[in-house]
Amino acid sequence: MGEGRSLQSGGDDEQTSGEGDRVEIEIDQSIKIEQSQQATTLAFANGEARVIVVPARVKQVAIRRLRRVGLTGSRATLWLFSAAIFLLIRDHLPKITRIIIDIEYQGHEADVRLILLNFIRYQYPQYPARTIVFQQVGKKSPAHALAFKAHKGRVAAGQVVGWGDFEMLLRQK
Numbered sequence: 001m002g003e004g005r006s007l008q009s010g011g012d013d014e015q016t017s018g019e020g021d022r023v024e025i026e027i028d029q030s031i032k033i034e035q036s037q038q039a040t041t042l043a044f045a046n047g048e049a050r051v052i053v054v055p056a057r058v059k060q061v062a063i064r065r066l067r068r069v070g071l072t073g074s075r076a077t078l079w080l081f082s083a084a085i086f087l088l089i090r091d092h093l094p095k096i097t098r099i100i101i102d103i104e105y106q107g108h109e110a111d112v113r114l115i116l117l118n119f120i121r122y123q124y125p126q127y128p129a130r131t132i133v134f135q136q137v138g139k140k141s142p143a144h145a146l147a148f149k150a151h152k153g154r155v156a157a158g159q160v161v162g163w164g165d166f167e168m169l170l171r172q173k
Contacts, residue, residue: 023047024098026143027085030151032104034077036060041150041157042088045142048095051150052088053157054080061163069170078108082115083169087161093124102137102144109134122172 025044033040036059043051059080066076081104089096105112113132120127137144149155 022097026100026137028102028137028143028147030147033081041147043143043147045146051157052159054161062166078111082112086119099132101134
């Protein structure tokens, strides 16, 4: 479960590619993506760490624009969540051996995996689906702590996401 364990991969699961250490990451969000009155922070941690912030205004614009292309309700939420995860991890994908995503939308894990894989495979066509797993990320997880600290303003985000970042992904369809 993510309860404070080390996120460095090891043993038989470790792969080498000459690109440095390969890692397993946990991802957590603070403030759900569909809560459009507050910013959402997403973070991963593993020895390396990254945080992005999706401002409330950007989420509101995104939902309106997604409606225009026929994505409404939970489909829009799942697309936005998956897109935000991709923006969080895209520069680190060659190093990632496993992506553990906190269960935020129970029963929709397959949808999130499929949407996320579509984004990833645009750049990495052979990226394995089995790399993406869903499980409870506990409060002791470094990703949870980082997302929470960033939400409270105690840690700076590596990127503040704008509508243009999402629009670029929407055009990939």
